[in-house]
Each structure stands twice: as C-alpha cells, then as structure tokens.
Amino acid sequence: MFVLTGFVAYNLAAWFANDSYDKELLNSAHAVAARLTEDHNGIVADLPLAVQAVLRHNDRDEFFYQVLSTEKVRLAGDAILPTPRLDVNTDVPAFRNSVVNGHDVRIARIRMPLRQDPKKLVVVQVARTLNARNELIHKIFLSIVVPQIILGLLSVAAVNYGVKDGLRPLIELCKEIQQRSQSDLTPIENENTPKEVVPIVEAINSLFGRIDEHMEEQKRFVANAAHQLRTPVAGLRAYIEYGRRIANGGFAEVLNQIDAGTDRIAELVGGLLILARASERRVQPHDLVELNDLSSEVTSDLIRQAANKKIELFFHPSSNRSMVIGDKAELREMLSNVVNNAVSYTPDGGVVNVTVKSGPPPVVTVQDTGPGIPAQERKRVFERFYRVLGTKVNGTGLGLAIVQEIANSHKATVELLDPGETKGTLVRITFPNSEEKVS
Template structure:
C-alpha cells in the first residue's frame, strides 16, 4: 500500500514548530511529576514526624516500666485524619512492643541511628509510609525506645495530584496558546504565497505579463523571478507561433487566390464537360483551403486580444442583427428559417466590434452548416444581470461528452458529414475569453438540437458603437 507524503508547507511548518513544543512539554511534565512527588513526600513526612513527636511527648516511665499515656481523647486527636488511617507503635530496643498497634511491622535496620528513618510498607493490603524515631526518656537518658508511626497514602496521592495539576494545567494552557500563535503566525506568513496563487489563477492563458514582485518577501523573490523567466519564454514562444500561423495563412491566401482566378478562366473556355466538372471540384477544394486560411488568420489575430485598449461599448443587438442578415443567403437554399430576436433594451458589452462580429458569425455559420434542410436557427440577444448571445438550432445536437472537446482546434465530432474546418468554436472560445465572457453548450428545450450561449459582463452605460435592431426573419 502506497502512502502519499503530505507536501503541505503549512503542515510541515506546524509539524516542525509544534513537535519541539510538544517535546518540551513532555519533558517539563516529567520534571513537574518528580517535583510534585518530592514536595508532597516532604510535606507528608513532616506530618508523619509531627505525629511521632506527639507520641514521644506521651511517653512516661518509672524505675520499673515504660508506658504511653495515651487516653482515648489523645488517640482521637492523633488519629484525626479522615482520609487516611494512622498507626503508631512504641518498642524497646530489643523489639518488644510497649504500646500501640501490633499490626505494624518491626523496624528492619539502623536501630541506633538518631536520624528519623522513612520507608514504605504493606499493611492490611494497603500501602503505608512509616517513620521510625529513636527517643530517650526525660530523666532516663540511658533508656531508649523506638517510636513508629504509619499512615496510608491517600492524602499523599491527593497532594501529589494537586501539585502536579497546579503545574501542568497552566503549562497546557500556555502550550495551546503557543500553538495557536504559531498557527496564526504561519497563516500570516503564507499570505504572500496565497496572494501569488490567486493572482496566477485569475489570469487567462494569454496573460503572460511578469508577476509583480515589489511587495514579495525576499524568500519568495527567487520563485517569482523563476516564474517570470518561464512566462517570458512562453510569451516569446507563443509570439513565434502566432507569427508563423499568421504568415502561413497569408502565404496560403496568395496562391489560393491565383488558383481561383485560373480556375475561373479555365471554366470559361470551351472544352470537355468532364474537365469542367473536375475544375468545379478543384474550385471547391480551393474554397475550403481559403476558408481554412481565413480561419487560421482570424484565430491568430484573436489570441493576443486580452486587455486590448481598442475595446469600447458595443450593442450586441446590432452585431447579431448584421451577422444574421449576412447568412440569409446561405439559409435560403436549404429552406431554413433563420430568425433574430433582439433584447428590449440595448445589450451593451465592452469589446472590439470586429471580434464580436467574428464570434457571432462563427456561431451562426456552424448552426446553418450543421442543421438539416428545412431546419430552424434562432439568434437571440437578452439583457439582464448579464448580456447573453444565444444561437439555437434543431439540428443533430452535440453529445454531452463531446462538448468540451469541440473547443479544441481542428476537432470535429465523429460522424459529421457537413464541411467545416474545426476552428469555428475554438475562435469563439478565444474571442469570448478576450472579452471575459463564458461559452456554454446545452440542449435546446425539448432535448433536440443545440444551444450555444455566450455570457458577457454588462458594459458601463455610455456611448456605444452600433445601433439596436430588432427581429429579422428569412
């Protein structure tokens, strides 16, 4: 099973900054635990030692015996702890019990040590802490006894937890606050990278101008510089391609025009009818080549139009009306109904009149060519939140899986018998992109035919190039 490594810069920065913080917290937590245990043990041992001193204060002796003056009230005071059980025991140096609880284990070593001794032990299945103290009787310095006091560890554990929590809770809060600050700092630090991504994403495929780097952090300037170098190379390459296509189209048109002239002259000479038929076929091929050269030249001119300073407000009603009228002569021989429906108000778009006419012409030409004889083609302009140009036909339609591909250059839907260059819709797409418009292909109402919709942003109100025209039928 292959695991894809997370390459997110944000995740890596968070990881490299928060892991050390987490490691530091673990180390301080361990230190806090040992400190808490040390402080709690010291406090607990002092309490045990105080209890042992209380027992020593109750020791009594005479020449015959030693005893502990521990009436019930004094024992109640000694065993006052509600959380733990307290045991005491007074022993002779030989281990004989003088007073106290018989269940306590006997001391194991250092009977003669004057220093109090502490140890852990098991008593009735519970862990206890035992202190052993050597005591000399007042007035009988030669007589020595051993006093043991034991206490269960509930209070010790509670004290350790309280001290530990008092240290760890603020630490956890500070770690979380630090993590938030680190996360926020990384987010703020990556804003220039996000701005660069948005700036590049907002560009069209033709906008190859250098990326602005004046406000770019110094760490990102090498990246921006490399991007600008790449954009410059792409711009030069595209310029060469566009010049080649334009030059090739021009070079094609000159000999094709000559061939057209010679064919026209040859057809006027008397001769074999079969020769005339062959000349007509050659003429048809020359017409197709001329049409292709014109499309290539149009495509080469359309590509670099982003940000064209010649753009102005144009009424799309005027453009669509004129183009519809131009194709009436092609629709009539096929018995087609070619209709134009204008918007009620001027449909102003910001663009270049010639390019908009070329876009509309290509859409109408495609509809007329691919719609069967006797079909219907409707050109409609609407004006609302945006300006829309719609060309509808009741032809064979474009399958949904082919609708993105038809915008590729020279692509034609399989099984199409009608003549065409495969450049009409790519030209429409290029011009639409240059005008910040979108192109959408959908089915006509009823499911038969094709609707191509070009949606333009509305132009600012003001002077515009063109007149508004209304319905034109053929």
C-alpha cells in the first residue's frame, strides 16, 4: 500500500513541478522573443544582465536559448542546443527533453514574428537544466508522502490498539481456560465480558455443564461398582481361608491360585476407587507439603518390599526444603505408585534411587535398573489398564494412570526418560512452585 501511494505521489509531484516549470520556461521563450532585433549583422537578442538574471532564475541551473529560421537555420543564440526534429511551422508551443553538455535539459519551443518585421517568422527555443525542477519534485513528493506515512503509521497503531483492546476480553477468556486443569469444569464468570462475547461464554458454560454431568455419572458408576465388588471379594477371601483349613492335597494349591486371583481383583478394585477419588476432585483447599518428608515416608514404607528382592533402595533428599501445595494423601499415593513400580519391575539385586531437588521448580525423580520402557510405549503406559506386552510382573494397569491423574490435578508433569548410559527407567515429576495456585 505504501509503495502504491509513493508511486502515485511521485507522479503527482512530477506533474505539478513540470507544469509549473514548463509555464516558466514558456514565459522565458516569450521574453527572449520580445528582445529580438534585426540589424545589418542579422538577428540578435538584446538581453541585458538584468534580463539574463531573470531568465536564469536560480544559480543551480544553466540557461540556453536559440533563434532559428522556419527552415531550422540557426540565426542567433547557443549553437549547442539540438535542432528540433519535428515541424516548426506551427504556432503551438512544444516541449521536449534532451541532453546538453552531458546534462538533462527541458526545451521549450515557440514560433513568433519579429517585432520589427511581423511578416518574418522565427523559431525561439530555450532550455534549462533540471536541478531546481527535480528539487521541487522531491519537495512536493516528501510533502505528500511523509504526512501520509505518519498518518498511516498512526492509523495502524490506532487500529492495532483498537483491535487489541476489543479482543482483550477474548484473550483473557482464552488465558483463563488455558490455565484451568482438565478437571475444572466450573462455569466461567461473565460479569465483565462484553455483550458480544456473552453468548460464547454461555455456550461454553453449557458445554462444561454437560461434560461435568456425564463425567460425574461415569465416576459414580466406577465408584459404585468398586464398592459393590469389595463385599463379594471379601466374602470370597473368607471362603478361601475356610477352604484352606479343611482342604488337603491338590485342592489347597487350587485355593492358593484362587487367592492370588482374588488379590489381583482386590488390587484392581482399590485402584479404581483411588482413580475415582482423584478424578472427582475439584477446587479444594490444599496443604503445604514438604517433598523430602513425603518421599522419605514413601521410601521407608517400601524398604521391606525392596529388601525381599535384594534391591538397594536409596533416598537422596534436597539440601533445602522443597515445598509444594497439594493434597498430601494424593501426593503420597502418586509417589508410592511410582516407587512401587520401580521396585516391582527392577530385577533382584537391582538399584532404585529416589531423589528430591528443591528447584525451582521442585522435582522428584525415581530411577531404576529395570528393563526400561520402549520409547514408543511411554505415552500409552499412562492409559488405564494398558500394560506393556511381555511384562511378567502382576499388576492392574492402573498405577501410572493414577499417577497421571493426580499429577494433572496438581498441575505437575510426569515424564518417562532414558536414564542415560545405564538401562532402566527414569521417572521425573515436576511440580509448580509453591507460590503458584493449584486448582
């Protein structure tokens, strides 16, 4: 747009300047014609210094004149001016561009009768270099373009400000939605929302409401199913224990297998209940939790399990206190699942390291020397009931799903990384700083 404006402005400036200077050049030609006289030496131009000063007009340009007969024979003036190539037998003034002494010039030509002998016609052409003309073109061009550029920039700034100001409510709405956790489906406040955006906010709130209702139904179903399963599982265990007391021989081994299956069912039911509780949590008051203390407790609880497999379980606290905001019971459950997985999947005689770094941001890492998780499987292991093929360790497939759910509700991130040169898995949990709000 600025290029087009500049092109038009330059051509307008050139037109105005050329029109003005052409008129001035034509007046100079008439002035020369008016001073022509004829004597015994022929036609001469009587141009006193005062007249020459007027004709030259400025010190930046050179002025030339020439008097020709109608047959294009030079009668007086500067010989360096080029002879007109077109017909000169016309009373219409003519203008053309040419070059004299290596300088661009503008030439005006007229045909006039001699003052002493009106029947005798002569052709007068005058020329002037273009320095002053070009300066005028540039001045006119700048006088047009500079204000336009300033106004254009001011307009762009005003439009930009207006658009940003108009879109500010939408931008703030986007930020509010982006900052929410995936479990926060509370309605968006629209008290300060422009009336044009209110229908959008109401539609989003309506969608949130429907999603929340659907999710609540699913969670109630899972929780109720888990609770309903607890009673028959407990009864089944009681019957198994009774059967052991009265059974003998091979039937006792069958009961042991049934008992192991019952344990897995009980573990699955417990996992479903934990997952349901973690999923249904909304905005609640949170505690200030010290990660060193929490990680130490979790590690201590699993020392015996690690010792049974001759696994060395180490805890490395941070040098400073590492505080996070959250639900202590849920955070304990999350860390317990991660460390328990590390101990369970690490072969006998392996090593598990639990490390806390105060940051910021606070970080807990759990590194084991187990078989590791293939890179293509690392996202899927957080899905509910998903287990890597070939896994020999018993489990429900809910452990990392619970970890992910609790981490999301605390705005923490869970990553599965390569431990480096050693084999195994490195789990890194990064928490928000304690000053940040967790919703």
